[in-house]
Amino acid sequence: MAHIIDGKKISIEIKDEVKKEVETLLEKGITPCLAVILVGENPASQVYVRNKKKACEYVGIKSLSYELSSDTTEDELLKLIDGLNKNPEVNGILVQLPLPGHIDEEKILLAVSPEKDVDGFHPYNVGLLSIGNAVLKACTPAGCIELIKRSGIEIIGKKCVVIGRSNIVGKPVSMLLLAENGTVSVCHSKTRDINEEIKNADIVIAAVGKPKFVKGDMISDGAVIIDVGINRMENGKLCGDVDFDECEKKASFITPVPGGVGPMTIAMLMKNCLSACKSQKGV
Ligand code: GUN
Secondary structure (H helix, E strand, O other), X not given: OOEEOOHHHHHHHHXXXXXXXXXXXXXXXXXXXXXXXXXXXXXXXXXXXXXXXXXXXXXXXXXXXXXXXXXXXXXXXXXXXXXXXHOOOOOEEEEOXXXXXXXXXXHHHHHOOHHHEOOOOOHHHHHHHHOOOOOOOOHHHHHHHXXXXXXXXXXXXXXXXXXXXXXXXXXHHHHHHHHOOOEEEEEOOOOOXXXXXXXXXXXXXXXXXXXXXXXXXXXXXXXXXXXXXXXXXXXXXXXXXXXXXXXXXXXXXXXXXXXXXXHHHHHHHHHHHHHHXXXXXXX
């Protein structure tokens, strides 16, 4: 039976580390501040945004909330971002995705000043990530690496297979694994023999968006399985991209859904806010 990686517990450890550092900054008169922008009434986004604000409160980061109606124009949103970019009291800017269809997401992500881009989505930060120099790393991918490292698992020289090539998870997590000296394959819908790739993997990162895609007979004995998927099943329960019950019997380490990668995203966001603040204030 696999060791179940407790993402909730590890995320609290990280938030507590951030909280301590925030206390030191507060003593110096510096208050880290995150601006969160939500456009429209997507219920999942509303939950994410609420949880992000709660995490800010927990670690002592000030949060500013901009909840805009779904008919907000691209220009109005760009103006808001421009003001926040110029505001020295704001250290981090997060635009919750997805945005309504009439707003060009790429244009919005480009508008956020790279030093305040706590999501790590700006092409400048993506570029730094790919050369191994990123300060602000995409939160979910960085969370996956923390889960692996804090579970005492070595990445150096391991065969890492990433399933999925999205800009938000697949691509950045593959860059981070490479920076840790893993040997990385990125699989996707056009991969010729995905089973062959997964069978040989020491570490599998599943970010494919298909419920229970990774079955027990697809993985090697003792593999480390990190499940980034969040899918809602017909019975209303959440499940990942990994068949947990099957893979748990064969893996050495596995993350559950919920309670694995999910809580790490917000913990890493808090870490990014702290890093952004420190680098802007030169401390
Ligand atoms: N929507 C889903 N995940 C994320 C995320 O990590 N950041 C933002 N900004 N929007 C999201």
